[in-house]
Amino acid sequence: MTFPSDLDISRATPLRPMEDVAAQLGIGEHLLEPYGRNVAKISLDAIDELSDRPRARYVVVSAITPTPLGEGKTTTTVGLGQALNHIGKRSTVAVRQPSMGPTFGIKGGAAGGGYSQVVPMEALNLHLTGDMHAVTAAHNLLAAMLDNHLHKGNELGVDPQRITWRRVLDVNDRDLRNIVSGLGGKQDGSPRQTGFDITAASEVMAVLALSTSLADLRQRLGRIVVGYTPDGEPITAEQLKAAGAMAVILRDALKPNLMQTTENTPVLVHAGPFGNIAHGNSSIVADLVASRCTDYLITEAGFGADMGAERFFNIKCRASGLKPDAAVLVATVRALKAHSGRYKVVAGKPLPPEMLEENPDDVLAGADNLRKQIDNIRLHGVSPVVAINAFPGDFASEHEAIRQVAEAEGAHVAVSTHFTEGGKGGAALAEAVVAACEEPAGFQVLYPDEADLRTKIETIATKVYGADGVSYAPAASRAIDSYEANGYGDLPVCIAKTHLSLSSDPSLLGAPTGWTLPVREVRASVGAGFVYPICGDMRTMPGLGSHPQAESIDLDADGNITGLM
CATH class of the missing domain: 3.40.50.300 (P-loop containing nucleotide triphosphate hydrolases)
Structure with missing residues (x-):
């Protein structure tokens, strides 16, 4: 049967x-x-x-x-x-x-x-x-207002080379991972290299998941950092006056x-x-x-x-x-x-x-x-x-x-x-x-808020992953220092690594020992409320396979959906 x-x-x-x-x-x-x-x-x-x-x-x-x-x-x-x-x-x-x-x-x-x-x-x-589409719209509204700010004179002094905010879409599309936007005439924007992530990877999605109320959502959206000035000062959604409209989109x-x-x-x-x-x-x-x-x-x-x-x-x-x-x-x-x-x-x-x-x-x-x-x-x-x-x-x-x-x-x-x-x-x-x-409960977080970012990273690496220690690329160390100087040091950390191994190497199976966690880059999701060290190549916009499931999804003669698994 x-x-x-x-x-x-x-x-x-x-x-x-x-x-x-x-x-x-x-x-x-x-x-x-x-x-x-x-x-x-x-x-x-x-x-x-x-x-x-x-x-x-x-x-x-x-x-x-x-x-x-x-x-x-x-x-x-x-x-x-x-x-x-x-x-x-x-x-x-x-x-x-x-x-x-x-x-x-x-x-x-x-x-x-x-x-x-x-x-x-x-x-x-x-x-x-429609929640996914609301996240997509709110995220891309912020991107549009950021680009418009650049086009209208850049009063906040955003460094175009230090913009961290990309656009999102809830469809796998590898061709959008890295693009140049703003091509065309003078009225079509300012050309710069950027890209798309999948909507699930948006910081706005993380904000939605971690907010405890509508007021908390509004505050978190305002704290989102979209880029930096040449001197390293963060530029937020609040400064761009975009957070209120984003909250309206996300209200429902x-x-x-x-x-x-x-x-x-x-x-x-x-x-x-x-x-x-x-x-x-x-x-x-x-x-x-x-x-x-x-x-x-x-x-x-x-x-x-x-x-x-x-x-x-x-x-x-x-x-x-x-x-x-x-x-x-x-x-x-x-x-x-x-x-x-x-x-x-x-x-x-x-x-x-x-x-x-x-x-x-x-x-x-x-x-x-x-x-x-x-x-x-x-x-x-x-x-x-x-x-x-x-x-x-x-x-x-x-x-x-x-x-x-x-x-x-x-x-x-x-x-x-x-x-x-x-x-x-x-x-x-x-x-x-x-x-x-029914057993006695003794839940505890792994590290206190006041620990510095390196201590938090190293605690997870050694205690949870089983690493001997952590190595930091120079750019990662500079980013950590900058985040702590900007007051983000009390945030928890969310280490981005492969899910196919306890280590950062997907080929290492079981419970590997004798390895070091390599932190090559560190980014901050200030609105969501965490700092994420990147250990490996993280794809934030998936691609489609040779025969994606989309080829099999259709409607039958009665209008019923077919091909979902």
Whole structure:
């Protein structure tokens, strides 16, 4: 029997009216703003209206270092939310909104999968309520006002060679990575080299995700730095008088979006910051609402625990004041086999046939990565739960190998079949999460605000990544000194590196030691509220493959969408 596609499962799901979904959260209709039949925005008034309710247990879902195929964090997040309801616990799920770049590129969708997905998947993957487009418009308005300022005399003295603000678009397009703008006649602008990033990489998106209120959003937008004078003085969106109009564009986008899962569990979908150069987590306002609505709030952090979870703890929780009770580490047999160094996994290509054979020794050979990621959770005083995301071709002996490693490290562990069975298949994982949340909580950030930027970088590099130390390119050192002189030294750091290794080298698997983290460049997202050192070549505008998913996405004769995955 052929397993149905995600799109087929989504369309076969009986959806509850949004008023009923909101009622599960104790949110009245007066706080809902319908967007069609199956999506609604939640008014920010809900934050104050619900503030006297008890807080939910707060659980973040992360992973071991993933393969290029991903290990199913979103599916596990959704499945765990459903599973908690199966064991009698009320739960809410909070996830990021997918970018349309990957949807039309290689993924074809990012709503979870199987019987653990956010529905309707077409709405989630295509526009939703327009938040992505609002971020694009606000970002590009600032770029337009900056270029107009140059054209109209440059009263602020912006150095055209030190402009850091590019434009954005929510489509993969490598030809826009580096461009020259302002060509034509004198009235067509001032020619300069610039480029485009994907909308998820915009600092405005990070601002949206980290803002706690409309007033906070307005202030953060004003602090965005777009470039510098020849003397190194920062030029902000506030100085360009653009921040107010940007806030107007984003006013409705700041309201979280309410959807449901295949089992009608409430889901708040909001914001989608890039997982490499930003913190890669859904919004604070969504968590502030959802944390007062049910017994458990399950949210997801991008990439492995060395990246998404570290930023969740040290950036998002620092800004929100919320304290996590447990962290789930998604582990798969294929990822641990990949970390053995015996196989090569390539996105878009089938797994090597020998990798699909029963071999628990290969799993154990790659287990150092799991051990280190468990340790990374514990560094922050949070109880770890290893979720073995079961695939149909796995063997019980391989699951048992993962279980033995996790239990030896003192972590809770459970096999979960939520993809094929929905919440019922994740019941054991839900029980493990409940047990972890009952343990004494001791959450702590990894470094204090007052530590200098180099100390913050080196703390993450040595304690989380396992590096021996950090080396700084001269330009990186100068940037750090400049940022501290401008008063940005108290910001947390968001290290941009490969997600395919604990190190900065994607070819180093497992838990590499004996290496140094090379910081080649350092940039500041002052509005969002973090400094990001860059370690490696970070692509902020993806390209399309030889046969992007866009080739398969279409409408049938009845006007139904086809080709989403």
